[in-house]
Amino acid sequence: MATTVKDPAVTAPPPPVKHGLAFLTSRLRQIGIFVALIVIVALFQVLTGGALLMPDNVSNIIVQNSYILLLAIGMVMIIVAGHIDLSVGSVAAFVGAMSGIMIQDWGFTWWVAFIASLVIGGIVGAWQGFWVAYVGIPAFIVTLAGMLVFRGLTQIVLENQRITGFPEEYRQLGGGFLFPGLFPPETNLLDWTTVVLGVVAVVLLVASQLRGRATRARLKLEDEPAAWFFTKLAFIAAIILGLTYLLAGSRSGTPIVLVVLGILIVAYSLVMSNSVFGRHIYARGGNLQAAQLSGVNTKRIDFMLFVNMGVLAALAGLIFTGRLNSAGPGAGNLFELDAIAAAFIGGAAVTGGVGTVIGAITGGLIMGVLNNGMSLLGVGIDVQQFIKGMVLLLAVGFDVFNKRRASNALK
Amino acid sequence: MAENILRMRRITKTFPGVKALQDVNLDVARGEVHAICGENGAGKSTLMKVLSGVYPHGTYDGDIELEGSVVEFKDIRDSERDGIVIIHQELALSPFLSVAENIFLGNEREKRGFINWNETNVEAAKLLRRVGLDLNPVVRAGDIGVGKQQLVEIAKALSKNVKLLILDEPTAALNDEDSAHLLGLVKGLRDEGITCIIISHKLNEIRAIADSVTILRDGRTIETLSLHDGSVTEERIIKGMVGRDMESRYPDRTPVIGEEVLRVEDWTVHHPQEGSRVVVDSANLSVRAGEVVGIAGLMGAGRTELAMSIFGRSYGSRITGTLYKNGTPITARSVGEAIRHGIAYATEDRKRYGLNLIDDIKRNVSGAALGKLAKRGWVDSGREAVVAGEYRRSMNIKAPTVTAITGKLSGGNQQKVVLSKWMFSDPDVLILDEPTRGIDVGAKYEIYTIINRLAAEGKAVIVISSELPELLGICDRIYTLAEGRITAEVPIGQATPELLMQYMTKEKD
Structure with missing residues (x-):
């Protein structure tokens, strides 16, 4: 017996590179969501007779949805950890209201008010994180309470009035554009700032993707066929350039909020995939006990996630308030549901442990394009709600179906 | 012993990569207390899960004969209908329901979908008295001790007109007094004609109450011993449980032991x-x-x-x-x-x-x-x-x-x-x-x-x-x-x- 156990590693096969269809089916969920977005865009482009992808409308879609996308970043992180946050809409409203009070009643300069608002968001997050992480109340309950508490506080501090007339600089964040007058009008066939930004983004993307692939190849971890990799890369580059072209041709160029959003998407994607913190979030959501028994301080993770969500909700509140030039008692209503829907449409798992920032952003864009396209078509809010609800249900249903098929294939 | 209430013939159960049971035979006479012994992983619990329909017919090989006829259980309800009730090691009471509700869970005293609470509580009290428990049936199951919970489980089994009661490690979590009470109860049930199968590691308990013992090892039946004449010692049972060949299943090693x-x-x-x-x-x-x-x-x-x-x-x-x-x-x-x-x-x-x-x-x-x-x-x-x-x-x-x-x-x-x-x-x-x-x-x-x-x-x-x-x-x-x-x-x-x-x-x- 002792001598008959051979070392099977000698005969182990090399890493299999899946080809064509097999690879695509293995990535069905990730690919499916992008395909769904493109199909929806194409559909409404046709239905609206080209109005959807008019430069100014594209700019509008981005600005309109920026705060939902921002919230979706924090939300998907919370969902990956196995929690939920129902309070973000109220928190955004509360911070918006506080910023108005700081500026108008207390005479703060806009940037001091900004920083103070983000700090308030962090404190709100710490408050909720404390109850979730250290007291052990389910996040659903804590944030349901938070939703009521911070909505109430918003109304109290505003005394049920809206604050308007925010300073110009404040409003830039939500409604401003990048260097609008940088180039003289006669050269301004396209907005050159936007063109430069778009090209730089594509170059950075291609460079980082090629480097990543080279590293994976060196470590013999690459299972993506080259043809697929380059098609995908070319496709994404084309989309970014297309978007650049559209924005460069719009009235004012690149919305500032798009730059903020772009930086946050890249930064948080990196945090989720490459930082110890991000990796511990996945470990916590994937198997809480295993994470604890591996020495992960899961309470700290939970706490930090809510602090982070509070700061992002504060930023969303500032953007929203700036865009409308108004902080009202009803602001941000139902934002949380849009953000949660975005995360789930984007492939996050209800049980935790699965989800990506990019997926949540794509999910948020699907909702945003649906909203915008249907509004252009003059579809009523009633029907819009119905359709959005069905999209959420079917997206998650597709997920569940897919998983069951995969686990059946294993048996 | 007059007749066998249960005969399990050549039971084989395979999990992916592991043969949990191989050609296991088990004969249990009517009205006896039959113990099953074996190391952890010997296949005791698996065998009982086969018997009670947790692993339905078709997922194992071999035959189960109950009172002379072959039975093919699809699930636990199926085996309960034939009078086989298993009480698992981890108790399965709902802590927030009353004792009476627990006893009749899934088997409610009802009329056209409405529960008859009086009948539920009165019947529950009767069953509790049968297991020697002086307890108000409306208290929550979570509020009574583990020993009493074990007895409530048995009362629940009695409510289903049990013929063959299977107890998996019933005294593992009990103190001496509760254990003694439980074992006395098992004897009492035997005298009422209920056959018991008891899985236990406690050999002194087995010698005290069981009529016979079947020993499993590595998923096989080793032997069945009769405990009536008292000639079977604990050492004899242990020998059956552990005696197996030990050549070269372990790599050689020369220990170098330090601080x-x-x-x-x-x-x-x-x-x-x-x-x-x-x-x-x-x-x-x-x-x-x-x-x-x-x-x-x-x-x-x-x-x-x-x-x-x-x-x-x-x-x-x-x-x-x-x-x-x-x-x-x-x-x-x-x-x-x-x-x-x-x-x-x-x-x-x-x-x-x-x-x-x-x-x-x-x-x-x-x-x-x-x-x-x-x-x-x-x-x-x-x-x-x-x-x-x-x-x-x-x-x-x-x-x-x-x-x-x-x-x-x-x-x-x-x-x-x-x-x-x-x-x-x-x-x-x-x-x-x-x-x-x-x-x-x-x-x-x-x-x-x-x-x-x-x-x-x-x-x-x-x-x-x-x-x-x-x-x-x-x-x-x-x-x-x-x-x-x-x-x-x-x-x-x-x-x-x-x-x-x-x-x-x-x-x-």
Whole structure:
């Protein structure tokens, strides 16, 4: 017996590179969501007779949805950890209201008010994180309470009035554009700032993707066929350039909020995939006990996630308030549901442990394009709600179906 | 004995990679108390799950004859309809429902969908009196003690007109008084004509109440002994449970034993919820560099609880005692601290506590020491893949790449991932809890080889196992644990299965 156990590693096969269809089916969920977005865009482009992808409308879609996308970043992180946050809409409203009070009643300069608002968001997050992480109340309950508490506080501090007339600089964040007058009008066939930004983004993307692939190849971890990799890369580059072209041709160029959003998407994607913190979030959501028994301080993770969500909700509140030039008692209503829907449409798992920032952003864009396209078509809010609800249900249903098929294939 | 109420013929049950039962025969006479004995993993519970329909007809081979006719149960309800009721080791009462509601759960006293509460409570009270329990049936099940809950389970079984009652380790969680009451009740039920099958590790109990005993070992029937004439001793039963060939299932090793690395002194642990229950009772043990130390104990003896309480107090409450690392006292109040002190614990339940099954090999391997791969909070994924790749080769993890999802690996390979994780945390002491549970013979040999390698590298290794031959095959010294107390410390030269089993079944004085 002792001598008959051979070392099977000698005969182990090399890493299999899946080809064509097999690879695509293995990535069905990730690919499916992008395909769904493109199909929806194409559909409404046709239905609206080209109005959807008019430069100014594209700019509008981005600005309109920026705060939902921002919230979706924090939300998907919370969902990956196995929690939920129902309070973000109220928190955004509360911070918006506080910023108005700081500026108008207390005479703060806009940037001091900004920083103070983000700090308030962090404190709100710490408050909720404390109850979730250290007291052990389910996040659903804590944030349901938070939703009521911070909505109430918003109304109290505003005394049920809206604050308007925010300073110009404040409003830039939500409604401003990048260097609008940088180039003289006669050269301004396209907005050159936007063109430069778009090209730089594509170059950075291609460079980082090629480097990543080279590293994976060196470590013999690459299972993506080259043809697929380059098609995908070319496709994404084309989309970014297309978007650049559209924005460069719009009235004012690149919305500032798009730059903020772009930086946050890249930064948080990196945090989720490459930082110890991000990796511990996945470990916590994937198997809480295993994470604890591996020495992960899961309470700290939970706490930090809510602090982070509070700061992002504060930023969303500032953007929203700036865009409308108004902080009202009803602001941000139902934002949380849009953000949660975005995360789930984007492939996050209800049980935790699965989800990506990019997926949540794509999910948020699907909702945003649906909203915008249907509004252009003059579809009523009633029907819009119905359709959005069905999209959420079917997206998650597709997920569940897919998983069951995969686990059946294993048996 | 007049006739057999139950005959199980050539029962074979296979799980992926493991043959849990092979050609098992069981004959139970009407109106007797029939005990089933065997080591953990011998197949006792599996056999009872086959009998009660938990594993439906078609998922096993062989025949079950009940009262002379072949039965094919599709589920538990099916077997209950024929009068077979199983009471599991983990009680299945709903703590928030009343005792009466629990007794009639799924079998409600109702009329056109409305529950008749008077009948429910009156009938429940009658059943409770039958099991010798003077209890108001409207109290919540969670508010009564474990011993009484056990009796409520039996009352529930009686409400279903039970003919064959199966008790799985009924006294494992009970104190002496409750145990005595329960065993008396089982005798009483036998006199009423109810046949009982009782699974137990407590041999003195078996000798006291059983009419006959069937011994299982490695998924096979070894023998059935009649206990009537009193000639069968506990030693005789133990011999049947452990006697098996032991040639060359374990790799050779020459131990090189150094200084003491970890010592546990006067270690007492209480149950996390029931703070008054002592789970580990002033345990003392030590392990040296390069040494493999075994902890032998039956189910419920407190093995895992002892290990997990040492590992950063991840189990238990009101823990007292001292840990010494290399001779100096240390505190390890959290898992993180324990890991920093060089202690590692590989769990007995790798799926629930050991792995993130939806993530890949490399991220599981790095899971306990991600900091080693990170600079200022950022993980070097490239180095992570290299490290995981090295473990994949050295541990012989059979997977195409380190990006394979751990949930799809076989048990043996999952165990190697868990071991890799802890080896990467670079511990001085490794506590391995049932390291070969649920994995096949070939993979077991590999795990033993890895354990030897760890010891040869100068690590102190503690192995907890239910399989005595395994401990005898790989350890240098073995502690036996019974009811939370360390009952003996046996050098390998003196250890025999019979001796260990005696200490493992040693009752409190």
